[in-house]
Amino acid sequence: MAKPIVAVVGRPNVGKSTFFNAVVGRRLSIVEDTPGVTRDRIYADVDWLDYRFTMIDTGGIEPESRDELHIQVRNQAQAAIESADVIVFMVDGKEGVTPADIDVANMLRKADKPVVLAVNKIDTPEEEAALYEFYSLAIGDPVSVSAAHKKGFGDLLDRIVQHIDKAESEDDYDDVIKIAVVGKPNAGKSSLVNCILGEERAIVSDIPGTTRDAIDTPFEVNGQRYVIIDTAGIRRKSRINESIERYSVLRALSAIRRCDVALIVIDAVEEATEQDEKIAGLVHEEGKGAILVVNKWDLIEKDTYTMNEYRKRLFDKLSFMTYAPTLFISARTGQRVSRILELVNYVYNQCTFRISTGVLNDCIADAVAVNEPPSDKGRRLRIYYGTQASIKPPTFVLFVNEPELMHYSYKRCMENYFRKTFGLEGTPIRIVVRESTKQGE
Secondary structure, eight states, X not given: OOXXXXXXXXXXXXXXXXXXXXXHTSOOSOOOSSTTOOOXXXXXXXXXXXXXEEEEEOOOOOTTOOOHHHHHHHHHHHHHHHHOSEEEEEEETTTOOOHHHHHHHHHHHHHTSOEEEEXXXXXXXXXXXXXGGGGGGOSOOOEEOBTTTTBSHHHHHHHXXXXXXXXXXXXXXXXXXXXXXXXXXXXSHHHHHHHHHXXXXXXXXXXXXXXXXXXXXXXXXXXEEEEEEEOOOOOOGGGOOSHHHHHHHHXXXXXXXXXXXXXXXXXXXXXXXXXXXXXXXXXXXXXXXXXXXXXXXXXXXXXXXXXXXXXXXXXXXXGGGTTSXXXXXXXXXXXXXXXXXXXXXXXXXXHTOOOOHHHHHHHHHHHHHHSOOOEETTEEOOEEEEEEEETTTTEEEXXXXXXXXXXXXXXXXXXXXXXXXXXXXXXXXXXEEEEOSSTTO
16 A cells, blocks of 8 residues: 655745755755756655655646746646645745646646645745635635745644545555666666656656756555665766756765665766766665666667677776676667566665574685685684674674784685675675684674
8 A cells, every 4th residue: 555645736936845845854855046946756755643645846837838848847747746645736925826826726626636725935924914815726725834934834734634544644665675776967867767667757858967856756566665766867076066966966875875776877878987987886885786777778789799798898897896787778668677676676685685693604614714814924814703794785794813814805705705605696795804802702
């Protein structure tokens, strides 16, 4: 049973994203004074009075615009309206009713869903009189809020949950696999997300940087629940000129931190670049499962050896991530995209793999027998025993006589032996070395 969905809609620059960020308790949507900054749908979970629901922030609706990007934003908002159980229609109390507000109100009436009219920017008691003008929209009783000052939220949220079945809001999402789609701008991330979902959830444009937000989209396949996070392309720091771009990079990094598996999308035509290496490094350092997705494979001239040669060049560049499986796809044609979720499930299982202490110590004994521990000035490293401390990523603690004798090269040797024995494909491995004064202690 999915959690109820609440969509926040309205014309541009009425304060939807400011309200959304204040409600969810963190800066998730980009907020600027520039109209049209929010382009895609942004999802976040909200708890209010024991009710749990998913709130969606949408781009500003400009009903009469014929601009291609405005049309796509409008389509995104329309999709949010269609998927929502409750709609928050936000208007600007300082500007009053505008023709665009009337057009949006007409659109919402056709949706035939519960609508809560929120009049934003009512910052003082004296401004409450502005509410009466909005009765002309025939949407219902308006609720005054000030998103900038966090006023009136309780009344608005109370009105929202009146339309929500509490039983439907008590779902448990502990078994959701979170997938972050990361990569350089214009590598085809949003096209890939749309192809996986089978619908246009993210705006696709030939203009690099069209996706500015990290967009959470829940979905379910064969009983397994996922959240896929489409992120803005991560640019080199020297190219990050706008404050909006900076927020986009931060959001992409945040998406990596909260995902379980990262799809690192690489442009097959450009091949792996220094920026791809940095992005993969962020995923590796955060300890996340990883799949290298080489997109636009349909544009590459191929022979029998093309894929293997490409993979070799890729791992020459990303030598620290040779554990990651590689998939060659085309988001445009759908080639091999159907294999992605199967691979995500596999990598997630590897990230959450647990090894019993007894089996782990048998493996350590075998590794030591094959590769003798290093020594220094007559002192030899002794590994007394090990245990698995955690998952995501699998983390092992080795108790030794003198931790300083554990050279980096030998730690890598142990990691390779663990992979040889247990697989652990697609996930980093962490090895922590601690001193123990005697065996078995």
